[in-house]
Every structure is written in structure tokens, then in C-alpha cells.
Amino acid sequence: MNTQALFGQLLIGLINGSFYALLSLGLAVIFGLLNIINFAHGALYMLGAFVAYFLLEKVGLGYWWALVIAPIAVGAVGVVIERLMLSRLYKLDHLYGLLLTFGLALILEGAFSHEFGSAGMPYSIPDSLQGVQNLGFMYLPNYRAWVIVASLVVCFSTWFLIERTKLGVYLRAATENPSLVQSFGVNVPRMITLTYGLGVGLAALAGVFAAPIYQVSPQMGSSLIIVVFAVVVIGGMGSIMGSILTGFGLGIIEGLTKYIYPEASSTVIFVIMAIVLMIRPQGLFGQR
Amino acid sequence: MTFKMKTLVAAAALALAGAAQAQISGNVVKIGVLNDQSGLYADLGGQGSVIAAKMAVEDFKAKEKGLNVEVIFADHQNKPDVGTQIASRWYDTEGVDAIVDVPTSSVALAVNEVARQKNKVFIDSGAATSDLTGSKCSPNTVHWTYDTWMLANGTGKAIVKTGGDTWFFITADYAFGAALERDTTAVIVKNGGKVVGGVKVPLGTQDFSSFLLQAQASKAKIIGLANAGGDTINSIKQASEFGIVKGGQNLAGLLVFLTDVHGIGLDKAQGLILTETFYWDMNDQTRAWTKRFIAQSGGKYPTMVHAGVYAGVLHYLKAVAALKSDEPGIKVVEEMKKLPTDDPLFGKGTIRADGRKIHNAYLFEVKKPSESKGPYDYYKLRATIPADEAFRPLKDDGCSLVK
Numbered sequence: 001m002n003t004q005a006l007f008g009q010l011l012i013g014l015i016n017g018s019f020y021a022l023l024s025l026g027l028a029v030i031f032g033l034l035n036i037i038n039f040a041h042g043a044l045y046m047l048g049a050f051v052a053y054f055l056l057e058k059v060g061l062g063y064w065w066a067l068v069i070a071p072i073a074v075g076a077v078g079v080v081i082e083r084l085m086l087s088r089l090y091k092l093d094h095l096y097g098l099l100l101t102f103g104l105a106l107i108l109e110g111a112f113s114h115e116f117g118s119a120g121m122p123y124s125i126p127d128s129l130q131g132v133q134n135l136g137f138m139y140l141p142n143y144r145a146w147v148i149v150a151s152l153v154v155c156f157s158t159w160f161l162i163e164r165t166k167l168g169v170y171l172r173a174a175t176e177n178p179s180l181v182q183s184f185g186v187n188v189p190r191m192i193t194l195t196y197g198l199g200v201g202l203a204a205l206a207g208v209f210a211a212p213i214y215q216v217s218p219q220m221g222s223s224l225i226i227v228v229f230a231v232v233v234i235g236g237m238g239s240i241m242g243s244i245l246t247g248f249g250l251g252i253i254e255g256l257t258k259y260i261y262p263e264a265s266s267t268v269i270f271v272i273m274a275i276v277l278m279i280r281p282q283g284l285f286g287q288r
Numbered sequence: 289m290t291f292k293m294k295t296l297v298a299a300a301a302l303a304l305a306g307a308a309q310a311q312i313s314g315n316v317v318k319i320g321v322l323n324d325q326s327g328l329y330a331d332l333g334g335q336g337s338v339i340a341a342k343m344a345v346e347d348f349k350a351k352e353k354g355l356n357v358e359v360i361f362a363d364h365q366n367k368p369d370v371g372t373q374i375a376s377r378w379y380d381t382e383g384v385d386a387i388v389d390v391p392t393s394s395v396a397l398a399v400n401e402v403a404r405q406k407n408k409v410f411i412d413s414g415a416a417t418s419d420l421t422g423s424k425c426s427p428n429t430v431h432w433t434y435d436t437w438m439l440a441n442g443t444g445k446a447i448v449k450t451g452g453d454t455w456f457f458i459t460a461d462y463a464f465g466a467a468l469e470r471d472t473t474a475v476i477v478k479n480g481g482k483v484v485g486g487v488k489v490p491l492g493t494q495d496f497s498s499f500l501l502q503a504q505a506s507k508a509k510i511i512g513l514a515n516a517g518g519d520t521i522n523s524i525k526q527a528s529e530f531g532i533v534k535g536g537q538n539l540a541g542l543l544v545f546l547t548d549v550h551g552i553g554l555d556k557a558q559g560l561i562l563t564e565t566f567y568w569d570m571n572d573q574t575r576a577w578t579k580r581f582i583a584q585s586g587g588k589y590p591t592m593v594h595a596g597v598y599a600g601v602l603h604y605l606k607a608v609a610a611l612k613s614d615e616p617g618i619k620v621v622e623e624m625k626k627l628p629t630d631d632p633l634f635g636k637g638t639i640r641a642d643g644r645k646i647h648n649a650y651l652f653e654v655k656k657p658s659e660s661k662g663p664y665d666y667y668k669l670r671a672t673i674p675a676d677e678a679f680r681p682l683k684d685d686g687c688s689l690v691k
Contacts, residue, residue: 005501119547122556213529215521223494
């Protein structure tokens with residue numbers, strides 16, 4: 001293997017890893033704090049990309065606006081979903097939340113498929129991020145470099161918010177013992193609602209990042225979500241830092257597989273998942 | 289009984305027996321459209337194929353001819369096991385006489401076997417593998433629209449002849465990709481080019497950048513995309529992002545459908561060379577048909593796969609009407625091969641002994657955004673490949689039906 005190609009593949013792995021990290025982070029936040037396995041995550045990621053597309057086509061607002069508006073809009077959808085549906089399921093088994101969100105995902109994807117077909121919509125890279133950098137060992141599109149940097153910033157800010165701020169402390173305390181936190185005068189249900197909104201907002205943000213790279217298509221979520229679940233399982237359900245590190249790490253491993261034995265690139269993550277589950281069922285960074 | 293009476297009775301009995309033989313199973317000719325209804329190939333086939341099949345039934349005026357025809361559909365999810373299971377159920381218990389469309393070569397090859405075992409009819413439009421009329425040919429199968437040999441012979445040859453003589457393949461890792469790479473490689477080598485490398489990529493991959501980097505490193509003049517649908521769209525979009533074409537390499541989309549060009553957008557797809565056997569804007573007949581099609585499809589324009597489903601069903605019904613029977617499958621397909629084909633989309637043509645439908649193929653170039661005058665005005669014609677040159681010659685088939 002020549003080293004130039006190797007560097008290229010590592011960098012590419014990092015780009016894919018940043019999508020895995022952003023998505024699995026949202027999943028981890030939602031699972032960690034709400035105990036909901038959010039199967040609608042992929043569909044909401046897709047929704048984020050479509051909001052970006054609509055903003056451009058119908059309103060004329062470009063990429064940078066979409067980066068702000070899409071997460072808020074989809075986050076609001078998330079808040080409605082949580083208030084109207086998920087909040088009724090907290091007392092029941094995890095399985096019910098999983099089934100509900102899975103159903104929501106199917107409905108969303110089906111409706112978009114019906115309306116827009118599967119070939120997807122074109123969405124261009126914003127002019128300011130066009131172009132490529134010659135790194136010597138590979139050409140790195142400016143847009144991809146931007147995605148890596150932006151998602152690293154978002155991931156670590158989220159981690160900081162939850163692990164290192166007072167708000168985060170409340171959140172984590174509320175999941176351990178909601179009634180106790182409530183008795184201190186914190187509005188726990190509202191906090192949980194907003195957490196779900198934040199989690200799906202992250203998914204929508206990833207969707208906007210993805211729109212110029214992949215097709216804006218109804219299937220874009222379902223093709224990614226299974227991998228992302230594997231990432232969450234490997235990292236340890238609910239572990240924030242775990243999901244970030246595993247996301248980037250698995251992106252890199254997948255990138256290497258694409259170079260060494262491309263036929264296995266769609267399965268390598270699941271092989272790792274199986275091995276991790278056998279050796280360390282709670283995941284690499286899980287606590288229990 | 290007098291002699292006269294006896295002959296009358298005998299004649300009546302014979303007529304009855306004849307009627308009993310020449311009949312329509314279950315009193316209905318049931319056509320099953322089996323394709324991808326929800327995944328990466330749903331736009332090039334999908335519901336559009338169902339619309340096309342129903343249009344054929346309408347245009348055949350089946351009711352007026354006393355034929356009761358029903359069209360049903362199902363989603364094979366691009367999985368051979370799902371396709372096999374639906375095909376068996378349809379043929380065995382739901383009275384389906386002919387299965388049409390079936391994109392995804394791996395599924396098509398599986399359904400090909402089911403149709404042969406159950407002695408029913410299989411008219412393929414969506415799948416590409418030339419094995420359907422080659423080593424895996426069957427007396428129950430007609431392959432209508434296009435195949436990998438035709439694509440290689442069209443796009444591949446045109447590119448090698450204009451100087452694209454070193455190739456790197458990005459190939460979908462299943463029956464279709466393998467067949468397309470094999471057939472294109474043969475054309476490249478025959479025309480003096482060579483293949484310097486390639487990667488096999490799992491179906492439905494989202495990110496092609498790793499493979500594009502490898503292609504870039506190979507220094508091949510041409511990067512051949514032996515994939516289809518969403519895979520092709522993603523590879524072309526991402527190639528533009530990585531500046532592949534600006535770096536002096538060219539892309540060859542070996543199987544690109546109209547819906548793919550729509551999904552990529554003309555700014556990135558312009559200049560692509562592709563081979564198809566149908567384009568909606570060819571003549572008055574294709575335009576009139578397309579107008580009716582889009583009225584039902586919600587404004588989505590038809591691909592050659594849709595056109596092939598229409599023409600295939602129309603011709604199938606002609607054969608059934610001529611035989612006054614829809615079984616056994618082998619007889620119906622024999623009749624389809626005997627009758628010359630004639631429809632508004634492909635014009636006059638024939639079906640060969642190996643099941644290959646023969647018609648013209650066209651080499652198109654994708655227009656620049658400035659050249660496009662209306663919705664789906666995407667192609668300009670570069671060359672017409674006449675019917676007798678467009679498909680693999682019978683002698684090279686390796687099909688056991690050809691003596």
C-alpha cells in the first residue's frame with residue numbers, strides 16, 4: 001500500500017466519520033437522557049436535507065441560512081413529536097418508543113418517496129466552499145474540509161454542554177432521578193422535550209451538511225441509520241464521548257476497508273459490532 | 289343416429305375441446321409488474337412501469353377484443369430472495385401469467401429460473417445483464433429494452449474511439465456490475481484500449497470518495513461507472529466535487545437513465561455520453577405517448593425501462609390474442625418471437641430465438657444547461673446504432689436455444 005493513498009483514505013474516513021459522529025451523538029443524547037431508541041433519527045436527518053432544499057428552491061435562502069433554519073425547524077418538529085407521542089411512552093418498555101419512532105420513520109420516508117421519487121434532488125455546494133485543495137497526497141474538496149471542522153466543533157460543544165455545564169448537570173440528574181430534580185424547582189418535562197429537540201436538531205444539521213455531497217433523497221436516512229445504530233452500540237448506548245470517538249474511529253476503519261478490500265466496506269462496521277458485543281456487551285465506552 | 293348427426297356431434301365436440309384448449313387461465317390475463325418500488329432503482333422503474341403496463345393494456349383495447357387483463361405490482365426490494373418468493377407465489381397461487389420489468393440483474397436472473405420452472409412468461413425491461421439472453425437464456429423469457437453488451441458497444445466503443453483508451457472501473461458488486469464490466473472490457477480491448485484497474489463497490493453505497501481517489505491515483509484516462517441509479521448519481525456528483533474532470537480524467541456512465549440526469553442536474557451531468565434505446569423527445573409518437581404518461585406519473589418523465597414495459601406488454605397481449613390462450617408460457621413466448629413487433633416507442637422490430645428484442649440504440653450526449661429548453665430536455669443525439677449492430681450477435685451468445 002502506498003502511503004499517499006493511505007493518507008487520502010484516512011482523511012476520507014474522517015469525513016464519513018463526522019457524519020457518523022453527528023448522528024450517533026444525537027442518538028446517544030436522546031437515549032442517554034430520554035431512554036428512547038430514536039429510530040426516526042434517519043428520517044429527521046433526511047428532513048433536514050429537504051428543508052435545505054426547500055429553502056433554496058421555494059424561498060431562495062441558501063446554504064448558510066439552511067444551516068441555521070433547518071435544525072430549528074426540524075427541532076420544532078421533534079418537540080411536537082415528543083409532546084404529542086413520545087411523552088406517553090416513558091413509563092413503558094423501550095420497545096414501544098422504538099416501534100413508534102420506527103413507524104414515524106417509515107411514514108416520513110414513504111411520504112417523501114411518494115412525492116419526490118427516489119433519484120433525489122440536486123443541491124449544490126455553496127460558492128464560497130467550491131474548489132479543491134491540493135494536499136500533495138490527495139485533492140481535498142473545500143466543502144469536505146469544512147464538514148470535518150464544523151462537525152468537530154458541533155460534537156465537542158454538545159459534549160461540553162452536557163458534561164461540563166450546569167444545564168448539563170441538571171439534565172443528567174433528571175435522568176437519574178426525575179422526581180428529585182423536579183422537587184428542586186426544575187421543569188423536568190420541558191427539559192426532556194428540549195433535549196429531544198436538540199437531538200433531532202443535530203440530525204437535521206447533519207442532513208444539511210450532507211445535502212451537497214449526497215443526493216437529497218428520501219432514502220438518504222435509511223441507508224445511514226443502520227450504520228449509525230451500529231456506531232452507537234459499539235460506542236456504548238448513551239455515552240456522549242463514546243459516540244463521538246466511535247463515529248470518527250469507525251469512519252476511518254471503513255475508509256481503510258474501502259481501500260484494502262472494498263467489497264467488505266458495507267459490512268465491516270457490523271463485524272466490529274458483533275465482536276464488541278461478544279467481548280464487551282456494554283460497548284467500548286458504556287458504563288453498565 | 290344418422291351419419292349426418294354423428295358428424296355434427298363430433299364436430300361440436302371437437303369445437304368444444306378446441307375451446308377448452310384455447311382458453312385464458314382463470315379467465316383473466318394477469319400481468320405482474322415486479323420491480324423496485326422504494327429503493328435506489330424506484331425512479332427508473334417503480335410505479336412508472338405500472339403506469340406503462342396499464343397504458344399498454346388500454347392501447348391494446350383488450351376489453352373490445354374480449355380479453356380480460358389485470359395488472360398488479362410488487363416491490364422486490366432489489367433482493368433475489370424476495371423476488372423469487374413473490375414470483376413463485378404469483379405464478380403458483382395468484383394466477384399471474386406474465387411477470388414484467390424486474391430491474392436488478394441478480395433478481396432478474398432468479399425470476400428467469402422461476403418462470404422457466406413454472407413454464408410461465410417473463411418479459412424483462414429493467415435488468416441489464418446480457419446473460420439473460422446468453423448463458424442463462426430461457427425459452428420463457430424475452431429481454432426487451434437494453435443489455436450490458438449493448439451499453440458497452442454503444443458508450444464504451446464511442447469513448448475508446450475518441451481516445452479514451454485507458455480505463456479504471458467503479459463497479460457495482462453484483463451480477464449487473466460484473467456483466468457490464470466484462471462486456472465493456474471486451475469492447476475496450478477489442479478496440480485497442482486497456483483496463484488499468486478497478487474496484488467493486490457494494491450496492492447502495494453513499495460515499496464514493498474513496499473509490500474516486502483510487503481511480504484518480506490510477507491515472508486512467510477514463511473512469512468507467514459500471515453502476516446504476518442512485519449509485520451513478522452519487523458517483524458523478526462526488527467526482528465533480530473532487531475535481532476529477534478538471535484534473536483531466538473523464539467519466540463514462542455506462543448505464544445512465546433520464547431520471548439519473550434529472551437527479552444530478554445538468555450543470556454536473558453536461559457532456560456525459562450515454563446509450564439508451566428510447567428517449568421521450570424522439571418523434572411525434574414518443575412525445576404524444578410521454579404526454580399521456582406524465583399526466584399519470586405526476587410530471588415524472590418516462591425512462592427507457594418504462595417504454596420497454598409498455599412495448600413488451602403490448603406485444604405480449606398481441607401474442608395472447610393470436611393464440612387465444614395465455615399458457616403454457618413457452619408457447620406464448622414462441623408466438624411473441626414469431627410475430628414482428630410494432631409499437632409507437634421502438635418502432636418495428638423482432639425478437640430473436642434467444643429472447644433478445646432487437647431495435648435501434650442511440651448514443652446521446654447530455655446537454656449544457658444553456659441548451660435545455662424545457663422540462664427534461666436533456667439529450668442531444670450523437671449517433672444512431674442500427675438494430676442489427678446494437679446487440680450481441682447470436683453466434684456469440686452462448687445461448688442453448690440457438691442452434
